Amino acid sequence: MQSILKAVLMAVLVAPRLEGFNNDLMLANLLLCNAHCKGSSRPKCENGGFVDHNCECFCPPSLKGDLCQTVETSSACGGIVYVSESKVTEIKTPNWPSPYPAGTKCTWLIKAPADMLVKLTADDLDLPYNSLNRCYHWMEVRYNLIGQLGVKICGEIKGKTWTTTPYGESNLMMVRLDAKFAEDKDAGKGFSISATTAPKPIVEDKSKICTFEPPSDGCFFEGDGNWFVGEDKSPSDYGPSFAYRGQFYAYVDGNNGEDAAKMTYKAPSTMEYCLSFAYYLSGGDLKIHSEDANYFYELWTAQGDQGDGWQKAKVDINAKKDDLIFIIAETGSDYTSDIAVDDIVLKEGVC
Numbered sequence: 571m572q573s574i575l576k577a578v579l580m581a582v583l584v585a586p587r588l589e590g591f592n593n594d595l596m597l598a599n600l601l602l603c604n605a606h607c608k609g610s611s612r613p614k615c616e617n618g619g620f621v622d623h624n625c626e627c628f629c630p631p632s633l634k635g636d637l638c639q640t641v642e643t644s645s646a647c648g649g650i651v652y653v654s655e656s657k658v659t660e661i662k663t664p665n666w667p668s669p670y671p672a673g674t675k676c677t678w679l680i681k682a683p684a685d686m687l688v689k690l691t692a693d694d695l696d697l698p699y700n701s702l703n704r705c706y707h708w709m710e711v712r713y714n715l716i717g718q719l720g721v722k723i724c725g726e727i728k729g730k731t732w733t734t735t736p737y738g739e740s741n742l743m744m745v746r747l748d749a750k751f752a753e754d755k756d757a758g759k760g761f762s763i764s765a766t767t768a769p770k771p772i773v774e775d776k777s778k779i780c781t782f783e784p785p786s787d788g789c790f791f792e793g794d795g796n797w798f799v800g801e802d803k804s805p806s807d808y809g810p811s812f813a814y815r816g817q818f819y820a821y822v823d824g825n826n827g828e829d830a831a832k833m834t835y836k837a838p839s840t841m842e843y844c845l846s847f848a849y850y851l852s853g854g855d856l857k858i859h860s861e862d863a864n865y866f867y868e869l870w871t872a873q874g875d876q877g878d879g880w881q882k883a884k885v886d887i888n889a890k891k892d893d894l895i896f897i898i899a900e901t902g903s904d905y906t907s908d909i910a911v912d913d914i915v916l917k918e919g920v921c
């Protein structure tokens with residue numbers, strides 16, 4: 571199987587138009603390996619959830635339910651808030667403006683219609699922090715990718731706003747109060763925030779995507795021979811148990827030793843780009859570099875075992891025409907350090 575996968579990846583990443591290569595036969599072999607979880611048995615996960623290897627929804631943190639349709643929160647606060655155009659919904663912490671109870675944790679999922687953005691304003695916020703400006707209790711705002719940790723806000727704030735962007739989960743925002751982490755610290759007033767919609771600008775979607783799902787016309791990143799296509803559970807047992815999205819992903823086997831595997835893309839024009847991707851790291855380093863005629867630039871790095879799960883990352887890349895953009899996987903000396911990527915998206919504009 572591995573040799574087939576390697577051959578397919580070579581075809582997909584390195585030479586997608588290789589003459590004489592029987593793509594159809596290879597893709598048929600791959601599809602035979604993935605006959606389950608299709609059609610009506612495939613759940614339609616909501617709120618940023620995706621289908622895992624058991625054909626069940628894998629939910630972003632703080633969401634649960636068969637389709638990720640429910641919020642995990644205490645009974646005193648939180649829930650799903652639907653906002654619509656020209657309507658402002660106020661969200662307040664328990665007892666506002668008196669202090670919230672010790673140890674309170676609340677989660678609100680704010681949903682706008684699919685063609686709208688969510689706009690949030692902190693009308694009044696008072697949450698305790700220390701002399702180093704570290705938050706004892708905080709409000710966390712997650713948006714665009716609600717599975718990814720958001721900004722933590724504390725102190726005394728009035729009037730600050732957040733708006734989702736047209737990319738990603740543009741009509742979803744998650745707001746959390748965490749007064750549990752430092753439960754022994756005195757509570758502040760909490761927060762009173764208002765949520766509403768904002769118009770979604772019409773954007774021409776100039777994005778490039780690699781999901782490694784067949785049938786594929788190839789990936790815009792060119793991979794060297796150290797990348798394989800994996801499906802469901804990785805052959806080595808040290809990689810992911812399932813793809814981040816769909817059923818296939820690209821990976822580098824930890825058995826490669828310290829060799830680096832590289833995917834390369836040449837910027838077609840001088841432009842600001844946003845590179846987003848899902849990655850799985852059980853050791854070694856994953857790096858995003860760019861290179862012009864004179865220098866190379868280290869733009870982003872993740873190091874070491876990140877646990878059993880996919881992470882998401884976004885990297886702003888300011889590239890000139892013909893600059894090279896690299897995704898570099900260095901598996902290190904430990905044979906367990908498999909590295910996988912999926913859902914690589916390059917969009918014009920900042921992240």
Ligand SMILES: [Ca+2]
Pocket residue numbers: 781782783813814815816817818819912913
């Ligand atoms: Ca995929």
